[in-house]
Amino acid sequence: MWRVLVSGAVLFPGLFLAFRKALPAVFKRWTEADVVLVSERLVSSIHAIMATTAGIVVVSSCRGNVITDRHWLATTFVIWYGVPYMSYDIFAMYLSHYYRFWVKGHEDYKGHSLRTVNSFVRKEFLLVLHHIALLTILLPITLFFRKEQGDYFIGCLFLTELSTPFVSLGKILIQLGMQDCWLHKVNGGMVLLSFFLCRIVLFPYMYWVYGAHYGIPVYSVPFHIPLSANLGNLCILAPQVYWFVLLCRKGYRLYKRQCSTKGQDSPLSSTEPLSKAE
Template identity: 80%
Template sequence: MFQVLACGAVVFPGLFFAFRRILPCAFRQWSDADVVLVSERLVSSIHAVMATTAGAIVASSCWGNVINDRHWLATYFVIWYGVPYMTYDIFAMYLSHYYRFRVKGHEDYKQHSLRTVNSFVRREFLLVLHHIALLTILLPITLFFRKDQGDFFIGCLFLTELSTPFVSLGKILIQLSLQDCWLHKFNGGMVLFTFFMCRIALFPFMYWMYGRHYGIPLYSVPFHLPLSTNLGNSCILAPQVYWFVLLCRKGYRLYKRSRRPDSSPAAAVTDTSKND
């Protein structure tokens, strides 16, 4: 068990530092901030593919009885790769933040300090809180408090990562100055679609599946569940709705700019960078 956990703890930092070595050889004009950002996004995409695959396997295997059917991946993927990734990702996000402001010439970012860490936490508070909540709330529930029930719903939660590769691809295309190509526009549509389906619509779907199992209508399911379950789902869903609204606003701004005759690639990069 501990050997596998250690393996997961090595995989993601190892991939991150490998990309940091490889990317500067292929893109010599990139700054440290560019390399760290793309490296972080590539590793995020790899983890998202793994999590989505695991979620599809678990959910499809437990479809018949969403309460009592079991699949070993529901628990072990969290231990092997979920915990190591979430821990690593906080560190990677901090590095991306640090190098981004260092390249911009901020005096406080000449070296790592408590001030740079505090600035990162303040600027990315919601993301950091999201990661910490998964580690301190979802992990104990998955491992200790489920009473060996609900593997189907754990698999569904893994599926929330489906939108991550599209989000990462959008960042990488901007980094490559390809924000005006058809692929970036298509990818933007996929971001909105997958984010809505797998991070927002997924929750009423899980409630519907629970109600189907017990033969109760959807509107009665929240009253059938413990208050802690509803609160937990609300805490996970709320930031997803907030981020989806931000994505929609950003997409609308990009659409309006693309309709202007005086829109230019330089303006696109400038506008996008303000909202990343």
């Protein structure tokens, strides 16, 4: 088990370091902030593809009985790759934050310190809290409190990562100077669609599936499942709703801006942490 855990802990930092070495050789004009940002996005996309694939496998294997059907990936993927990735990603987000301000010449970013860490936590508080919540809520529920039930719903939670590659592709297109091309516009629509379906609609869908299994209306489901499950879902869903609202506002501003003038930057191309949404 420890060898598998280590493989996950090595995979994502290893990919991050490999991209940091390779990208400057191809894109010689990129700053260190550009390289770190794109490297982080590429690793996020790889993890998202892995998680989505695992989710599809688990969901398709546990459709007979959504409560008692089991699949080994529901637990082992969280241990092998989920925990190492979430831990790595907090550090990768910090590096992205640090170099973004370092290239701008901020005096406080001449070296790593408690001040830069505190600045990162304050600026990226919701994202950091989201990652910590997954580590402290989803992990214990997956490993200890499910009583070997509900693999189907764990697989559904893996599917929330489906929107991540589209978000990452948008960032990469911006770094390549392709924010005005048709691909970036189509990708922006895919960001909103995949985010809405896989990070918002997915939660009431899981409640509906649970209710259908027991023959109870969906509005009664919260009273039939443990309080910890409701709180866990709420902690995961709440920031998704917040991020989705912000993405919609950005999309609306983009639409208005394109109607009034051409050649301006897309609001969805912001480097703000809200567009990460993981």
